[in-house]
Amino acid sequence: MHQPGEPLTEPAVERGGTGAVVLAATPIGNLGDASRRLVELLAEADVVAAEDTRRLQRLVQGLGVRPKGRVVSYHEHNEAAKTPELLEDVRAGRTVLLVTDAGMPAVSDPGYRLVEAAVAQGLTVTAVPGPSAVLTALALSGLPTDRFCFEGFLPRKAGERAQRLAELRDERRTMVFFEAPHRLGAMLAAVAAAFGDDRRLAVCRELTKAYEEVLRGSAGELAAWSAANEPRGEIAVVVEGAAEAAPARVEDLVEGVEALVSAGTRLKEAVALVAEEAGASKRELYAAVLAAR
Numbered sequence: 001m002h003q004p005g006e007p008l009t010e011p012a013v014e015r016g017g018t019g020a021v022v023l024a025a026t027p028i029g030n031l032g033d034a035s036r037r038l039v040e041l042l043a044e045a046d047v048v049a050a051e052d053t054r055r056l057q058r059l060v061q062g063l064g065v066r067p068k069g070r071v072v073s074y075h076e077h078n079e080a081a082k083t084p085e086l087l088e089d090v091r092a093g094r095t096v097l098l099v100t101d102a103g104m105p106a107v108s109d110p111g112y113r114l115v116e117a118a119v120a121q122g123l124t125v126t127a128v129p130g131p132s133a134v135l136t137a138l139a140l141s142g143l144p145t146d147r148f149c150f151e152g153f154l155p156r157k158a159g160e161r162a163q164r165l166a167e168l169r170d171e172r173r174t175m176v177f178f179e180a181p182h183r184l185g186a187m188l189a190a191v192a193a194a195f196g197d198d199r200r201l202a203v204c205r206e207l208t209k210a211y212e213e214v215l216r217g218s219a220g221e222l223a224a225w226s227a228a229n230e231p232r233g234e235i236a237v238v239v240e241g242a243a244e245a246a247p248a249r250v251e252d253l254v255e256g257v258e259a260l261v262s263a264g265t266r267l268k269e270a271v272a273l274v275a276e277e278a279g280a281s282k283r284e285l286y287a288a289v290l291a292a293r
Contacts, residue, residue: 019046019090021118022097023111025104025130028234029209031062037128038099039065045097047089049074049082051110055101074098079113086114090123102234103133108152108178133207134176137236140214141174141202144241148174154187161187165194172241179235185226191239192219200240206233248278250288257289 024041027033042048042060046069050056053073060067074082086096098105098114104127105111118125134150151168154177155161168175179187184203191201197220205213211233215222219239253274260270271289275282 018124019093020095020124020126021086021090021114022095022126022128023105023115024097024099024128025132026059026099026102027208028102028131028133028136029207029212031059033131033208034059034063035128035130038130039063041095041097041128042067042099044095045069046094047072047086047096049086049096049098049114051075051100051105056099059099069095069097074114075110079110083114083117087117087121087123090118091121103131104129107132107134107150131208133178133204133234133236136207137202137204137238138174138176140204140207141238142216143174143200143202143238145174147172147241148176150176153178153180154190156183158186158190161190162194165190169194170242172244174241175239177237177239179237181231181233181235184231184235184237185223187237188219188223188226191237192223195219195239195242197223202238203231204236204238205231207236209233248280250280250285251292253278253280253285254289254292257285258292 022041022045024038025035026038042063043065045067048056048067048069048071050071050073052075053071056071072082072086074086089096098111100109100111103109106115115125138145138148149171151164154164177187188201188203191199197218199219201217201219201222203213203215203222203226205211205215215225217225256274257267257270260273261267265273267289268286271282271286274280275285
């Protein structure tokens with residue numbers, strides 16, 4: 001039972017216990033979104049691994065906390081070399097806190113390599129949840145949130161970007177992307193070309209900050225808006241998934257069956273093939289073929 005003066009929740013990492021990797025989400029814009037657990041761990045962790053130590057310095061100053069542990073740089077260019085060192089700290093019983101510039105580590109940020117290696121070695125990995133640009137943009141988009149996927153940044157080169165979008169053309173889940181402001185116009189034009197001008201989307205800019213802006217509309221409308229403006233700041237783009245295809249009418253499948261029959265396929269086999277491909281009833285399609293004859 002909770003007693004007055006005791007913490008309401010148990011700490012994720014026991015002091016003096018076995019070591020652990022702790023992934024901690026940091027504010028994506030508004031410093032007030034920092035959790036109490038983040039502040040406590042910044043002060044108490046044995047090692048703080050930061051994507052950018054200068055950004056970390058601004059964060060701890062803003063939160064009024066001073067790390068007691070060793071601060072190390074951990075980013076995409078040195079994570080292969082630094083990961084074994086951090087895991088050695090964990091094996092020695094130390095708490096290694098990983099923070100990135102904004103949001104949750106390992107989600108379009110450094111962290112996956114460290115988690116993968118720690119898990120492979122049977123070491124403890126836990127997280128301090130918090131702000132997420134992906135979930136914030138999704139929630140504000142006005143698009144379906146029951147099923148979604150995160151696609152990160154699209155390729156910079158036009159051909160590769162078009163190919164990736166072609167692969168996603170039939171994706172029925174809501175999609176969340178990140179994009180740099182100077183590439184937003186090209187990205188939205190590519191989305192409109194791949195998915196159609198009418199596909200709904202939302203451009204979410206500077207989330208949780210003073211100049212937060214969420215623009216909702218069709219791909220064509222927002223591509224035109226981007227071409228006439230110069231958006232700035234951190235940007236997430238949420239794109240509506242593809243509409244579910246209407247079920248095929250068996251009457252519309254008769255011609256396909258007859259084409260197979262003309263090519264030498266037996267009627268029942270032709271009906272089975274076409275029905276399976278279209279997700280239609282074999283019995284109803286067979287009856288439709290006979291009625292058409």
